[in-house]
Amino acid sequence: MTESQNMGIAERKERERELKRSMMLEAAEALIREKGLEHLNMDEVAERAEVSKGSLYQYFNNKTDLVLGICHKASIMMNTMTAKVLTEDKTGLEMVYQIGINYLKFAGEHPEFYRAMRFLENYKDTDQAKNSEYLSMCGQNRQESFRVMVRAIQIGMQDGSINSSYNPEELALLLWSTSHGVVNMAYMHQNAEHFKLLDHLGIDLETIFNGYMKLIGQGMEAKQC
Amino acid sequence: MTESQNMGIAERKERERELKRSMMLEAAEALIREKGLEHLNMDEVAERAEVSKGSLYQYFNNKTDLVLGICHKASIMMNTMTAKVLTEDKTGLEMVYQIGINYLKFAGEHPEFYRAMRFLENYKDTDQAKNSEYLSMCGQNRQESFRVMVRAIQIGMQDGSINSSYNPEELALLLWSTSHGVVNMAYMHQNAEHFKLLDHLGIDLETIFNGYMKLIGQGMEAKQC
DNA sequence: CCATATTTTGACTTTCAGTCATTTTTTGAA
DNA sequence: TTCAAAAAATGACTGAAAGTCAAAATATGG
Missing domain, CATH: 1.10.10.60 (Homeodomain-like)
Incomplete structure (x- = not known):
């Protein structure tokens, strides 16, 4: 042979x-x-x-590793979506918006992936997850998506759509965490009967997200005063 | 007898x-x-x-119920803290800020309570949690804290510190979810070696939260342009 | 076709949530 | 003080599910 x-x-x-x-x-x-x-x-x-x-x-090493395998798939999907936004003909601010909306839609359309990704947050390092290759790959992917966010912000600062008085990384971190908060809340409202804060308000996901972007957008925008 | x-x-x-x-x-x-x-x-x-x-x-009915018991204690502590803010001599905007900072500090000082509260989010309704009295009590407490947030916003709209073009409940929902996102990120950075987005940036919790409030504060403020 | 290496298998072990018959303690009346 | 009934506490037991491993099945290469 x-x-x-x-x-x-x-x-x-x-x-x-x-x-x-x-x-x-x-x-x-x-x-x-x-x-x-x-x-x-x-x-x-x-x-x-x-x-x-x-x-x-x-x-798979163990059950956690299996779930981490799903996280990994999810993180690749997210990464691909996120990276694509940078290639679109948009202002930096619009890119940031688009990245957020994509994330929201992803969570809505693939609850099993979203669920697996959130699971990841529930395990301390000292755990079974420690020996999982998937864990570090997920970390890399998260890091990559985060860099795209930073890049979008920098683009926004260049094209004047984002106030350049911020530190791009700090701003990205805030956008990252706040949008995760909003998406999580949206997910909980959809999937968990307990945990509703506003039953009466017929909350539609995009509306909420638009509210979020409006709110945060004003803080980001280059001042015109 | x-x-x-x-x-x-x-x-x-x-x-x-x-x-x-x-x-x-x-x-x-x-x-x-x-x-x-x-x-x-x-x-x-x-x-x-x-x-x-x-x-x-x-x-306790079961293990979940026990953890929910801890959640319940935590939600009472949070509620007490949150309600107290309304009695302070502050503008509405300052109250909102204070509520957020309290939450951040609570998570930092009582990780076991914060952890238990997050656990609650990981269970669908169909679960063991369903028969737990604690679950509904937690829900009520969450609801109560939320109403305090709404109240603070209304106060802010009265005293002119918060832009009154928003719907107070919608704004409260956004503040709620975004601040949860920020606190969660802060917690993860402290407690989970994986999941760090910015190793190099020496992130101190209050700084992050101040950044958040600055960002979101501009969207909330009554316009002075 | 055979020897060796690789992969698959499911019965077995272990861990831990949850149960329940039994024992212990408390109560209240005689 | 005594005793029977009620309430509470106990821990051995059951069941479910994660994880293991020796044996069986399959693939490889001469």
Whole structure:
């Protein structure tokens, strides 16, 4: 057998491995969608993915790692969406707005991914998550999206749509955290009957987000006074 | 035995019951502080509280209910703090700021309570939480704090410190969610090594929050242009 | 076709939430 | 003080679900 044949097999195996991993993740995603993350259980994932439990554990360190695998997928999707905004013909401020709206829509359309991403926040470092490759990859992706946000702000400062008296990174951090807060609230209002602050106000997601952008937008805008 | 004696005993029993309940909660809080919520386990809570596991379950429906008990304590503390702000000699805008800072400090000083409160967000209604009295009491308290926020905004609109073109409730909702986002980010930066967006920026909590208030404050202020 | 390496399997172990029959303590009347 | 009934406390037990591992099945390469 030649070396190239060897390589071919190795590559095919790697492909097959990735495919199987991906099937397992999809099984878990479906179960989260159907029953909620809190009822996810490894036996069911195995059954749904049509593999044995043992196989599952050959592809993921543990349950947390599996969920982190979903986070990772989600973070890639988010990254792709976010990066694309930079290429659009928009002012920096509009880009910032678009990034936020995308995030909001993402959470609305893929609650299972959003849920998995939030799960990540609930684990201290000292945990099982520690040995997860996914964790660090998620971190990198988050970092990358954050840099895009910083970039959008810098563009805005150049084109005059954003007040350049701010430190771009600090501003990005604030936009990041406030928009996460808003999206989270929107998600909770949709998905958790308890936790509603305003039952009566028929809150539609985009309206809320527009309110948010209006509020925060004035603080960001270059002053015209 | 007279009826008043009967009442006395009933009252004493109730007091004792509350005391024991409170001891159990404190045991759980200590364990959360020491090992993190994710490692909380009922056998250890029982041991720490010097009662049997069975007793624990006589006071709390289940583990979730126990954590909700901590949430409830936390929500009372928050409520008290928040309500007090309204009595201070401040403009509405300053009150809003103070409420936010209080929340930030609360999360920093009582991570175990903050952690428990966030836990609450991670459970869908369909869960064990459903039969918990604590859940609805937490909801009421949250609602109450929210009303205080609305009130502060209304005061601000009266005294001219807050732009009265907003709907007070909508504005309160936005302040609520954005400040939660900021506090959460601050908490994560402090307590989770992963999840840092800005390692290099030596972020101090108050600075961040001041940045937030500056940003959002401009959108809230009555226009002077 | 066989020997070796890789992958899959599911029965087993462990951990922990939650239960419940039994024991202990408290109550209130005789 | 005594005793029966009620209330509370106990911890051994059950069940569910995470995680393991020796054995079986499959793939590889000579």
